[in-house]
Amino acid sequence: MKERVSFLAFLKNGVIDNNPTFVQLLGMCPTLATSTSLLNALGMGAAATFVLICSNLVISLLRKIIPQKVRIAAYIVIIAGFVTMIDLLMQAFVPALSNSLGLFIPLIVVNCIILARAESYASKNKPLPSALDGLTMGIGFTLALSCVATVREILGSGTILGFELFGGVAPLTLFALPAGGFLVLGFFIALVQFLKDRKGGEK
Amino acid sequence: MASLSKKPKSDILRLSVTLCLIAGITALLVAAVNAVTAPEIARRGELKTAQSLKAVMPEADSFEDCGYSGGDITSADGKQVPIDGVWLAKSGNETVGCCVKVSPKGYGGAIEIIVGVTGDGKVAATQIVSMSETSGIGTKIQNPEFYGQFVGKSAGIAGIKGGTPLKNEVQTISGATKSSSAFLRGVNAALTVAESINGGEQK
Amino acid sequence: MEISLGAIFVFAINAILVENLCLVRFLGICPFLGVSKKTDTAIGMGLAVTFIMTLSSFITWLVHRFILVPAHLEYLRTIAFILVIAALVQFVETALKKLVPALYSALGIYLPLITTNCAVLGIAITNITENYGLLYSVLNGLFCALGFTLAIWIFSCARERIEHSDIPKAFQGFPIALVTAALLSFAFMGFSGMEF
Numbered sequence: 316m317k318e319r320v321s322f323l324a325f326l327k328n329g330v331i332d333n334n335p336t337f338v339q340l341l342g343m344c345p346t347l348a349t350s351t352s353l354l355n356a357l358g359m360g361a362a363a364t365f366v367l368i369c370s371n372l373v374i375s376l377l378r379k380i381i382p383q384k385v386r387i388a389a390y391i392v393i394i395a396g397f398v399t400m401i402d403l404l405m406q407a408f409v410p411a412l413s414n415s416l417g418l419f420i421p422l423i424v425v426n427c428i429i430l431a432r433a434e435s436y437a438s439k440n441k442p443l444p445s446a447l448d449g450l451t452m453g454i455g456f457t458l459a460l461s462c463v464a465t466v467r468e469i470l471g472s473g474t475i476l477g478f479e480l481f482g483g484v485a486p487l488t489l490f491a492l493p494a495g496g497f498l499v500l501g502f503f504i505a506l507v508q509f510l511k512d513r514k515g516g517e518k
Numbered sequence: 519m520a521s522l523s524k525k526p527k528s529d530i531l532r533l534s535v536t537l538c539l540i541a542g543i544t545a546l547l548v549a550a551v552n553a554v555t556a557p558e559i560a561r562r563g564e565l566k567t568a569q570s571l572k573a574v575m576p577e578a579d580s581f582e583d584c585g586y587s588g589g590d591i592t593s594a595d596g597k598q599v600p601i602d603g604v605w606l607a608k609s610g611n612e613t614v615g616c617c618v619k620v621s622p623k624g625y626g627g628a629i630e631i632i633v634g635v636t637g638d639g640k641v642a643a644t645q646i647v648s649m650s651e652t653s654g655i656g657t658k659i660q661n662p663e664f665y666g667q668f669v670g671k672s673a674g675i676a677g678i679k680g681g682t683p684l685k686n687e688v689q690t691i692s693g694a695t696k697s698s699s700a701f702l703r704g705v706n707a708a709l710t711v712a713e714s715i716n717g718g719e720q721k
Numbered sequence: 722m723e724i725s726l727g728a729i730f731v732f733a734i735n736a737i738l739v740e741n742l743c744l745v746r747f748l749g750i751c752p753f754l755g756v757s758k759k760t761d762t763a764i765g766m767g768l769a770v771t772f773i774m775t776l777s778s779f780i781t782w783l784v785h786r787f788i789l790v791p792a793h794l795e796y797l798r799t800i801a802f803i804l805v806i807a808a809l810v811q812f813v814e815t816a817l818k819k820l821v822p823a824l825y826s827a828l829g830i831y832l833p834l835i836t837t838n839c840a841v842l843g844i845a846i847t848n849i850t851e852n853y854g855l856l857y858s859v860l861n862g863l864f865c866a867l868g869f870t871l872a873i874w875i876f877s878c879a880r881e882r883i884e885h886s887d888i889p890k891a892f893q894g895f896p897i898a899l900v901t902a903a904l905l906s907f908a909f910m911g912f913s914g915m916e917f
Contacts, residue, residue: 340895343754344839348747351652381540382533388807389540391836395800396544400551403796407558410566410648417627417650421799421846425839427751488693491655493745494906501892501899509891541804545797552796627850696913 322447329451335428336459337507342428345419346460347496353476356464357457358412359419362401364453366423369397371437371449378438390433391424398423428456459503466499467491566647567632571605571617574634574643578607578614584715591707594674597623599707602630604715615642616715618708624700626650629659631701633708637716641668641705649697656697664691664698673709677702729860736864739913742840743872744906749840753873754898756831758884763877767870769831771863773813774841777806778862781845782855802845807836840869876905 335341342363349359373393374381381389402420405413413420423429432452437445468474471491473481489495571581586604593599602619615636621628629649634642644665651657658664667688668675677690677699690698740746743753749770756766781802789795814832817825835841844865848858879901888897 340754341751343750344747347750377540380536382536385533385537387836388804389537391803391807392537392541392544392800395803396548399548399796399799402799403548403551403555403559407555407562410559410562414648414650418843418846418850422748422839422843424799424803425837425842427837430837488655489907491652492906492910493747494903494910496747497899497903497906501896501903504899505889505891505896508893508896512890541800544800548797548800556796623851 325444325447325451326454329448329453329455330458331455333452334455334459334507335431335452336456337504339428339431340504341431342426342456343500344422345426346463347493347500349416349419350460350464350467350496350499351471351491352415352468352474353461353464354412355415356460358405358409359416360453360457360460362405362416362420363423363426363429363456364450365401366394366397367429367432367449367453367456368446369449370394370429371432371445372442373397374433374437375440375442375445381438386438387430387434390430390438394429394433395424428452463496463499463503466503467495471495567603567619570632570645570647571607571634573645574617574632575607575615578609580608581605581617582608584616586711586715588711588714591620591710593622593703593707595703597703599703600628601707601711604711606715607634613637616712618711619647620704620708622700622704622707624649624651625656625694625696626652629697629700629704631704631708633705633712635709635712635716638672639709639713639716640670640672641709644668644701644705651694651697655694658691658694659697659701664689665701668705671705673706673713675702675706675709724856732857732860733864733867736861737868737871738909740868741872741909741912742844742865742869743876744902744909745913746843748843749838749869752831752834752838753869753876754895754902756834757873757877757880757898760874760877760881762831763873764870765828766831766834767866767873769828770835770838770840770869771866772828773806773810773832773835774844774862774866774869775859776813776862777809777841777845778848778858779855780809781805782848782853782858785849786855798846798849799842803836803842806841806845810836840865872905872909876902879905 329335333339336346345359345363349355370390370393374390398421401423402413405420432448436448440448465475467490469480470487471489473479473484473486490499582605584604584606586601588601590598590600599620599622602621604619605617606613607615607617615634617632617634619630619632621630627650629651630647632645632647634644636642646660649656651659667683671686671688674686676687678687679690679692679695683689688702690702742748743750752766752770757763784801784805785798789798789801810832814829817829844862848861853861880898883897883901892900
């Protein structure tokens with residue numbers, strides 16, 4: 316009963332209070348590298364969410380079997396397994412997306428969000444809440460990634476999801492380049508800190 | 519005493535057995551996914567190649583793999599351009615030209631291009647099979663204003679950065695020099711290969 | 722690829738400046754932002770990464786060529802490589818502790834962090850997808866890591882100065898670091914005009 320009630324609480328935790336990207340500052344590499352277009356961001360978010368849910372679920376199921384001493388190695392193997400699966404599935408069924416994400420799909424293995432959730436949540440909690448935690452953290456990651464990607468795609472390429480927006484007006488290419496990635500992410504985190512500060516001040 | 523000295527050993531054994539089991543099961547699961555996806559990936563690849571071949575040589579009704587084994591082509595600026603395949607384009611029994619698949623290295627890795635070359639050594643059309651160039655910048659090589667320039671040009675095309683292109687010159691894309699010159703290298707390499715094939719065919 | 726000093730020099734410039742690991746390719750951003758508050762720690766991390774990345778490029782290439790390819794298990798690449806890297810880091814840590822305690826005390830604390838450094842795995846995979854031979858794989862690992870060291874060192878110098886500046890509250894800490902990184906990345910973009 317309690318678990319059903321708390322889905323919203325989970326969602327709020329994953330998306331707002333403990334957003335993996337904007338608040339916990341984890342998983343910076345994929346956030347920067349795959350946010351040049353919204354489509355890439357959504358693809359990356361979906362892939363990472365899939366891995367998060369599966370690895371959290373399995374690690375939680377095995378939490379009493381995996382020996383404490385080699386737990387990190389075991390987690391990495393499990394995560395790498397799921398990453399390889401999603402990599403192969405994407406190559407087979409969405410080759411264009413798989414191509415544009417390239418190297419960053421196998422690199423989900425070393426995305427700190429996934430290992431962090433495995434270590435700090437899934438290894439201590441029951442399977443169902445762990446899977447839920449994976450799902451909500453994944454949503455939080457995807458939303459953060461999409462925010463950055465929306466700004467970068469509109470400013471950097473003048474398009475959104477590939478549709479032309481400004482009818483031929485030259486876009487600010489800078490935002491599609493690596494430098495723009497750092498800049499946009501920096502301003503987003505500053506905004507989050509500003510909002511958090513103001514909220515704290517009101518109390 | 520005996521049990522004391524034995525304990526760490528059995529501990530290590532237990533650790534490694536658990537870890538190996540996890541790794542083994544993961545590998546098996548991945549193998550299962552691979553068994554499903556591998557044929558699909560191969561099928562999609564072949565389909566994509568077949569479609570691209572048709573797109574660059576619409577007048578041909580069959581394509582015959584030449585089994586090219588001449589290795590990489592070194593471009594004018596000393597870079598290696600890998601040749602992935604060469605096909606003779608046939609309309610009925612008559613050879614109307616050939617298609618060359620090249621993969622020059624762009625900004626985000628190899629750009630796979632199929633170039634259709636007419637019997638007299640001119641570019642008929644080009645088609646990008648896959649690439650992972652920066653969205654909004656390197657992807658400009660997909661614009662007809664860029665790749666359209668190559669149609670009708672013959673071996674030894676030169677790239678210029680500004681001004682009006684002369685007879686066998688094309689304009690590279692400012693801001694995407696690396697991607698557009700990779701494309702240029704690829705087309706030139708394809709023309710070089712086509713020359714040797716077409717030449718051999720006439721004799 | 723040809724093996725000559727000239728070609729290797731061009732390769733080095735390309736890996737260190739033109740395609741800088743952190744600032745252009747977005748690999749290894751976590752340590753780049755995480756351990757760059759002080760110059761000494763930044764250099765320590767850079768050197769530790771250089772050491773591991775060169776070694777892991779060597780070993781993963783061999784594993785791929787002589788184990789995965791003959792057994793037709795290329796699709797297990799990601800799993801195999803991450804295990805090799807984790808084991809290698811563990812082994813180097815133990816070996817350094819016993820054999821070269823001085824080096825261990827300098828680099829030791831950074832070593833465990835390297836397993837989850839995406840640059841190490843990223844370069845190992847790139848070596849395979851780019852079809853590099855053994856020599857170029859090792860060189861790629863070495864030069865890319867040197868590029869990482871250069872970037873993190875410059876970045877840490879800038880951050881030490883920012884520490885004492887008066888910046889808006891919302892930007893303190895992480896955001897200003899990202900903006901600094903953006904400017905640095907902007908500077909490195911200048912190198913991309915170099916065509917060899």
